[in-house]
Amino acid sequence: MTGALYLVYFLTTMLGMLLVSRGFAVTGNAVNIFSTVCYLVVTVLLYVLLRPVNRGVSLLAALFSLGGCVDMSLGLVHVDSPVSPLVFFGPFCLLIGYLILRSSFLPRFLGVGMSVAGVGWLAFLLPAVPHALSVAIEVVGFLAELSLCLWLLVKGVNEERWKQQAGAGAVKLSAADSMSSPAQR
Numbered sequence: 139m140t141g142a143l144y145l146v147y148f149l150t151t152m153l154g155m156l157l158v159s160r161g162f163a164v165t166g167n168a169v170n171i172f173s174t175v176c177y178l179v180v181t182v183l184l185y186v187l188l189r190p191v192n193r194g195v196s197l198l199a200a201l202f203s204l205g206g207c208v209d210m211s212l213g214l215v216h217v218d219s220p221v222s223p224l225v226f227f228g229p230f231c232l233l234i235g236y237l238i239l240r241s242s243f244l245p246r247f248l249g250v251g252m253s254v255a256g257v258g259w260l261a262f263l264l265p266a267v268p269h270a271l272s273v274a275i276e277v278v279g280f281l282a283e284l285s286l287c288l289w290l291l292v293k294g295v296n297e298e299r300w301k302q303q304a305g306a307g308a309v310k311l312s313a314a315d316s317m318s319s320p321a322q323r
Contacts, residue, residue: 140183141291147176148287167214174214178207187295188237190304199233202226224259231282232256238286243299248289251282 150173157166185200206226212219235253238244258275261267267275 140180140187141287141289141294143176143183144180144283144287145291147173147180148284150176170214171211174207174211178204181207184234187300188234188241190300190306191237191241195233195237199230199237202230202233206230222263224263228256228259228263230256231259231279234286241299242303243295243297245289248282248286251278251285255279255282 150169154166154170154173157163157169159166181200181203184203185196188196188199203226206223209219209221209223209226213223231252233256235249235251235256238249238252239246241249255278258278262272262275
């Protein structure tokens with residue numbers, strides 16, 4: 139489900155940009171709003187998917203992504219934001235990359251790609267980034283996220299390993315609960 143919605147996000151984003159560039163700003167912005175809603179749902183789904191790896195880091199990643207979605211939405215309704223959405227999406231991609239690298243249910247190359255994309259998005263914010271480098275950063279970021287999208291769509295996660303990692307996290311939580319005093323519970 140995450141992969142399918144991620145793909146809908148990619149397709150609607152491209153359609154929205156095309157419509158805006160062709161002079162259909164109202165329709166393009168409506169499509170972009172739908173695209174942003176899709177990304178919000180993808181963010182929640184990725185949080186749930188990667189929560190067994192590290193609940194706190196997964197939550198932090200989701201919060202960065204939500205911040206980026208809010209920042210992007212401001213631009214869609216013609217409100218200037220003091221920061222670029224990449225301030226949020228760079229750390230989001232870095233954290234997602236870290237979580238994938240630490241997971242036992244997704245291939246590591248996806249984590250490396252997302253981490254590189256995150257560094258690229260943050261480097262993109264530097265004022266002196268040459269145009270050729272900015273195009274390369276965009277391509278790497280796009281390919282990393284598209285690779286994750288397609289992997290989730292076609293292969294999914296190793297369900298047995300996901301359940302093992304989720305179970306291990308639950309065991310850690312219950313052990314911490316049993317160590318607390320009854321008054322703390």
